Amino acid sequence: MGAMTNSAVVLADTAAYAAAVEEASKAAAAYYATGGSTLDDDAYDRLVRGIAAYEEEHPQELLDASPTGKVAGGAATGDVPHTVPMLSLDNVFSAEQFVTWTASLERRIDRPVAAWSVEPKLDGLAVAARYRAGRLEQLITRGDGTAGEDVSHAIGTVVGLPEQLAEPVTIEMRGEILMTTEQFEQANAVRTEHGGAPFANPRNGAAGTLRAKDRAYTVEMTFFAYGALPLADSGELADTLAELPHSEVLARVAGLGVHTAADTDVAPRTVTTVEEVQSRVEEVAALRAALPFGIDGIVIKADLAADQREAGSGTRAPRWAIAYKLPAVEKVTRLLGVEWNVGRTGIIAPRAVLEPVEIDGSTVSYATLHNPADITRRDLRLGDRVMVYKAGDIIPRIEAPVAQLRTGDEQPIEFPEACPQCGSEIDTSEQRWRCVRGRDCRIVASVSYAAGRDQLDIEGLGATRVVQLVDAGLVADFADLFTLDRERLLGLDRMGETSTDNLLAAIGTARTQPLSRVFCALGVRGTGRSMSRRIARYFADMDRIRAADAEELQRVDGIGKEKAAAVVAELVELAPLIEKLMAAGVTMTEPGATPPPAPGEEDTEAAAAPDGEDGGLPLDGMTVVVTGAMTGALEKLSRNEMNELIERAGGKSSSSVSKRTSLLVAGEKAGSKRTKAEDLGVRIAAPDEFAGLIAGFLPSEV
Structure with missing residues (x-):
């Protein structure tokens, strides 16, 4: 059809333009009919922008079926008239385009805009909810902007859209119906159980579900109001509504009991300058x-209502609002193999x-598939066009195949009959398949992990050296590291006296690492660095951990019934390795931790209290978040070492800022976490100030 640019498909001639209009029309029709589409959101946007660019240069060739200038691309219809047209939004894609748009708006109203409301563009389906005397009577889709489809059958399945308001008012709420990540996963699980194909993404899931009338099952959705109108x-x-600022309308809506984005991390915010708008855009994107x-x-x-009135609206979009689009985080591509x-x-x-x-600024060639049951549930096949999702640093994942693009040439995915690593049998009794040899199948990976910086921190023991030790028969698990002797190490290639002595010294230091690091080195499934620290600090020594049953383990913050049972089973499996570590003199206690009381001495809540709540530690009862680059005395500490430091000083480490956060340690380039802490009134400390606060707990080498 044509070459791609950063903003649009380039259409070379009349035939390419006609083909593009047909493709866009089919994609929009499929989306608004069933929630499915042959194009991802980014591809559709690029196609429509290409069509608009071609029409601007060739106005005499404009086709009636063109999606430009039409609400919902002209694909949606309806028979319930809207009280006021329910329009779409125009888009900008950069700071420069946004500045140009604001200048145009201010020229139109002949004055600076007094205040801006900045809020998330929710990825759902626009609807109008009509209340009479406080009771929800009708739910209508946007349709073509002048009339929509009655979907009142969905009333009662939408969280955040109460059937009765807090006051008996007559009002129309406008907002987005979407599926949260949790609702989407649940919807696909229920849908596949009933023989249906999984939804490609939450947006399509919400669109298809909202219109469905005769399903044998129901799934939940969520409503976020973005405005309200009088009936x-x-x-x-x-x-009242006609004169209130938009921000106050949203507050009034929330007061009536309707869900808005006010209680989310991207809550609407009112600012007065374009610079403040840009800053908030960056925060929301992060x-x-x-x-x-x-x-x-x-x-x-x-x-302000006055600014909105004077700006007015076009046939497709209001002139007083704009959507600042973010880079796409989901695209359609082909599944080549597994x-x-x-x-x-x-x-x-x-x-x-x-x-x-290309997704969100990086090239994606691989995606997670979780487990064989997940492949079967999603009905994935080799050659499928699949919807791939990626956001920030999250590993890309496949949502579902785009079933309507199948050609019939797709092939089933073959599952392994033997372990791909060693050829042994596979234990398929659980969703996650496992080699029957367990850790023995990947000795090198297991030992390298245990020696890593956040576990035993054995400097000089990289993967290459581990391979050498395993191949020489000196190491069968990481406990064998503590029985290595100088003479046998000197007999290995590239192991001189200096490197041998350095390695033995590092292993000697590792023998004194606290229990939390030793437990983490074990690689117990379902636990990581932070969970290992919590377990070690709660039980204080390895004997108590091994003696604990699933019920006792659940007293540790973050361990539920299933994880507790898995940890108990893992520890039974790891018993020989733990015995070897004990025999080698490896530390099996956690410094500063107090063992839990015996049953009956204190109640469960007291037993689960954080160490140090007797008032003796500087971070007693505090939840601490660390962000940005540390400087000064803390500069060389890893994030894991910072979290260990916090917990030794009596605090609880966390990775996210919330109302429960007591202190944010903000280093250089702290970013959005600092902004959120400021908004919530959380205490913020620079690295040097924090180092002074917990000076007695800093490692001696610092």
């Missing part, structure tokens, strides 16, 4: 990957090999 018989409320729902941009609106990799604990994990595609 014909709204009385005094009509005059938070995007961690949100429990999808956004594809930020909406910026003139906040690789089966064996992890350090023997878990056999599938990985999708993809036709490379």
Whole structure:
């Protein structure tokens, strides 16, 4: 069809333009009919921008079927008239385009915009919810902007859209219906259980579910209001809403009991300058990957009712609001193959090999597939066009195949019959398949992990050296490291006296590492660095951990019933390795930790209290978050070492800022976490100030 640019498909001639209009029309029709589409959101946007660019240069060739200038691309229809047209939004894609748009708006109203409302552009389906005397009577899609489809059958399945308001007012709420990440996973699980194909993404899931009337099952969705309008018989409320700033309308909506984005990390914010708008756009973009729902941009609106009235609206979009679109985090590409990799604990994990595609500023060639049951549930086949999702640093994942693009040439994915690493049998009794040899299948990976900086921190013991030790028969597990002798090491290639002595010294230091690091080195499935620290600090020594049953383990913060049972089973399996470590003199206690009381001495809540709540430690009862680059005395500490330091000083380390955060240690380039802490009024300390606060707990080498 034509070459791609950063903003649009380039259409070379009349035939390419006609083909593009047909493709865009089919994609929009499929999306608004069933929630499915042959194009991902980014591809559709690029195609429509290319069509618009061609029409601007060749206005005499404009086709009636063109999606430009039409709400929903002209694909949606409806038979329920809207009280006020329900328009789409125009888009900008850069700071420069946004500045140009604001200048145009201010020229139109002949004055600076007094205030801006900045809020998330939720990735869902626009609807109008009509309440009469406080009772929800009708739910209508946007349709073509002038009339929509009645979907009132969905009332009762949408979280955040109460059937009765807090006051008996007559009002129309406008907002987005979407699926949160959790709701999407649940919807696909229920859908596949009933023989349906999984939804490609949450947006399509919400669109298809909202219209479905005769399903044998129901799935939950969520509503976020972005505005409200008076209805014909709204009385005094009509005059009130007409004069309120947009931000106050949202507050009024929330007060009536309707869900808004106010209680999320990307809550609407009112600012007065373009620079403040840009700053908030950057903050929301940085938070995007961690949100429990999808956004594809930020909406910026003139906040005052007077500014909105004077700006007016076009046939497709209001002139007082704009959508600042973010880079796409999901694209459609082809599934070329599946690789089966064996992890350090023997878990056999599938990985999708993809036709490379650019997503969110990076090229994606692989994606996670979780487990064989996941492949079966999603009905994935080799050659499928699949929807791939990636946000921030999160590993890309496949949502589902785009079933309507299948040609019939797709092939089933073959599951391994023997371990791909060693050829042994596979234990398929659980969802995650595992080599029957467990850790023995990947000795090198297991030992290298145990020697890593955040575990035993054995300097000089990289993967190459571990391979050498394993091949020489000196190491069968990481406990064997503590029985290595100088003479046998000197007999290995490239092991001189200096490197041998240095390695033995590092192993000697590792023998004195605290229990939390030793436990982490064991690689117990379902635990990592922070969980290992919590377990070690709660039980204080290895004997108590090994003696604990699943019920006792659940007293540790973050361990539920399933994880507790898995940890108990893992420790039984690891018993011979733990015995070898004990015999080698490896530390099996956690410094500063107090063992839990015996049953009956104190209640469960007291027993689970953080160490140090007797008032003797500087961070007693505090939840501490660390962000940015540390300087001064803390400069050389890893994030794991910082978290260990916090917990030794009586605090609890966390990775996210919330109302429960007591202190944020903010280094250089602290970013969005510092902004959120400021908004919540959380205490913020520079690295030097924090180092002074916990000076008595700093490592001696610092």
